[in-house]
Amino acid sequence: MTVVVWICLVGLTAAAGMCLVRLVRGPSVPDRIVALDALLLVVVAGIAVGAAATGDGDFLAVLVAVSLLGFVGTVTVARFVERRGGS
Amino acid sequence: MSAALDVLSAVLLLLGVGFALLAGLGLVRFPDIFSRMHAATKPATLGLLCVVLGAALQMEDGSDAVKLLLVGAFQFITAPVAAHMIGRAAYRSGTGDLDGLVVDELKDAG
Numbered sequence: 001m002t003v004v005v006w007i008c009l010v011g012l013t014a015a016a017g018m019c020l021v022r023l024v025r026g027p028s029v030p031d032r033i034v035a036l037d038a039l040l041l042v043v044v045a046g047i048a049v050g051a052a053a054t055g056d057g058d059f060l061a062v063l064v065a066v067s068l069l070g071f072v073g074t075v076t077v078a079r080f081v082e083r084r085g086g087s
Numbered sequence: 088m089s090a091a092l093d094v095l096s097a098v099l100l101l102l103g104v105g106f107a108l109l110a111g112l113g114l115v116r117f118p119d120i121f122s123r124m125h126a127a128t129k130p131a132t133l134g135l136l137c138v139v140l141g142a143a144l145q146m147e148d149g150s151d152a153v154k155l156l157l158v159g160a161f162q163f164i165t166a167p168v169a170a171h172m173i174g175r176a177a178y179r180s181g182t183g184d185l186d187g188l189v190v191d192e193l194k195d196a197g
Contacts, residue, residue: 001145004097011104018111022123028182030120033173038110038127045107045130045138048155049100052142057151060158067158071165078172082179 005053012049016042029081033074040070092144099141106134119187120177124170131166135159 019042022035047063106129113126139159143152178185178193185191 008104015107015111022114030177048142052145060154074169078176081176
């Protein structure tokens with residue numbers, strides 16, 4: 001199980017790196033929203049893998065909060081872009 | 088914890104991480120916002136569900152497993168709404184590649 005957890009964490013780190021590349025490069029605001037959304041999902045998956053590794057659920061409340069806040073943030077910025085343009 | 092459940096949980100975790108990797112690859116390589124959304128929304132539902140189920144199988148406490156499944160349920164409710172908002176914002180702000188569209192029903196709807 002330890003090997004699996006390490007493989008998962010390395011894979012998630014690589015995925016987060018690729019999301020960051022798109023987040024920095026853009027070019028438009030919607031691109032960055034999608035990248036940030038994916039990055040947040042990687043963070044959620046990372047916390048879940050960490051919880052699976054230790055077997056205790058101290059951080060699971062954080063998990064629920066982060067996933068819901070991610071949704072609120074995405075919708076808010078999307079509304080903003082729709083009115084103001086996203087170049 | 089039986090060995091069979093351990094293996095199932097490991098497979099689910101690795102599958103979810105594989106989806107996350109594919110999403111990252113798609114985000115970097117795909118040419119425009121709509122195809123990038125296509126790549127990024129796969130781990131948002133199926134991939135996250137795999138990770139969450141895999142982690143839930145490892146939990147010693149039943150209420151922890153319920154919390155993990157709650158995250159999966161929230162994601163299933165919110166992901167379509169978020170994707171819809173981003174897609175419409177990209178369409179209306181003109182940042183998407185609108186010439187590459189095969190069908191444009193939003194134009195007829197106004």
